[in-house]
Amino acid sequence: MTTHAIDQPQTLTTPSLSTRRSLFVYATYCETIKLLRTPGFVIPSLLFPSLLFLMFGLPNLNSHVQGVGAGAYIMVSFGGYITMLIGLMVFSTGLASERAQGWARLLKATPLDTFVYFGSKFLPSLFMGLLSLLLLFLVACLTAHIILAPGTWLLLSIVLLLGTIPFILLGFGIGSLASPSVAPAVANIIYMPLSFASGLLIPLPSLPGFVQTLAPYLPGYQIGQLGHMLIGVSGGGSIWPDILWLVGYTLLFAVFALYAYRVDQVRNYV
Numbered sequence: 001m002t003t004h005a006i007d008q009p010q011t012l013t014t015p016s017l018s019t020r021r022s023l024f025v026y027a028t029y030c031e032t033i034k035l036l037r038t039p040g041f042v043i044p045s046l047l048f049p050s051l052l053f054l055m056f057g058l059p060n061l062n063s064h065v066q067g068v069g070a071g072a073y074i075m076v077s078f079g080g081y082i083t084m085l086i087g088l089m090v091f092s093t094g095l096a097s098e099r100a101q102g103w104a105r106l107l108k109a110t111p112l113d114t115f116v117y118f119g120s121k122f123l124p125s126l127f128m129g130l131l132s133l134l135l136l137f138l139v140a141c142l143t144a145h146i147i148l149a150p151g152t153w154l155l156l157s158i159v160l161l162l163g164t165i166p167f168i169l170l171g172f173g174i175g176s177l178a179s180p181s182v183a184p185a186v187a188n189i190i191y192m193p194l195s196f197a198s199g200l201l202i203p204l205p206s207l208p209g210f211v212q213t214l215a216p217y218l219p220g221y222q223i224g225q226l227g228h229m230l231i232g233v234s235g236g237g238s239i240w241p242d243i244l245w246l247v248g249y250t251l252l253f254a255v256f257a258l259y260a261y262r263v264d265q266v267r268n269y270v
Helices: 016-038 039-060 070-101 104-106 114-144 150-162 164-177 185-198 209-217 219-230 240-267
Strands: none
Touching: 016 039, 016 114, 039 070, 039 114, 070 104, 070 114, 070 150, 070 164, 070 185, 070 219, 114 150, 114 164, 150 164, 150 219, 164 185, 164 240, 185 209, 185 219, 209 219, 219 240
């Protein structure tokens, strides 16, 4: 008696490492192209920090903040602001839209696993953050004649880009739970007050006393502190507390992102 193929037990095979690598590269390429094809979102996100610098940095070039030129100080602060804007808005709105359109559900039928899916969105977000930072630095150099050592420019870019990571994780969690209409509102409610309270949009000495007390416990503050130290601001202490706070926030938001992702999986696929 022959056994039909339909009666044979079916096994699912895990894609090989080379296959996963190819999927990752192609998915990242597609996410980058998709991002670039939404100029209504990309262009304002890229230009907004530079416009802020032109409006608030240029009029204050002759003043000083915490012992350094106000132009360089404001440039770094707005660079920290970029980390929250890109990390939260790109991930939360994009992921929420994909979930609502059913695209995320469709991808479950493909070999695109969670790591590849997240990574393919993570790198374009970093790329967008890098473009925005480079544009801000270029505008600051040309208009305010800010001059830093090449090594300082490089370290500043690396620090600010690394500061994007916890906010990308937070944005991933928001996008996994919220609808497309709610996700942008939630992201705005988080990053706008956080930017002000962290001293990124207004220098911390100019903020109310209770905000100055709260600021050292906020992730945006640590990003700003690390960036400002690179241009000569002396906080009178070690950089390690700021680094440890950022690592802690990264782990916290990673747990939240994983929880939100699993909730979304249970809600839609079980």
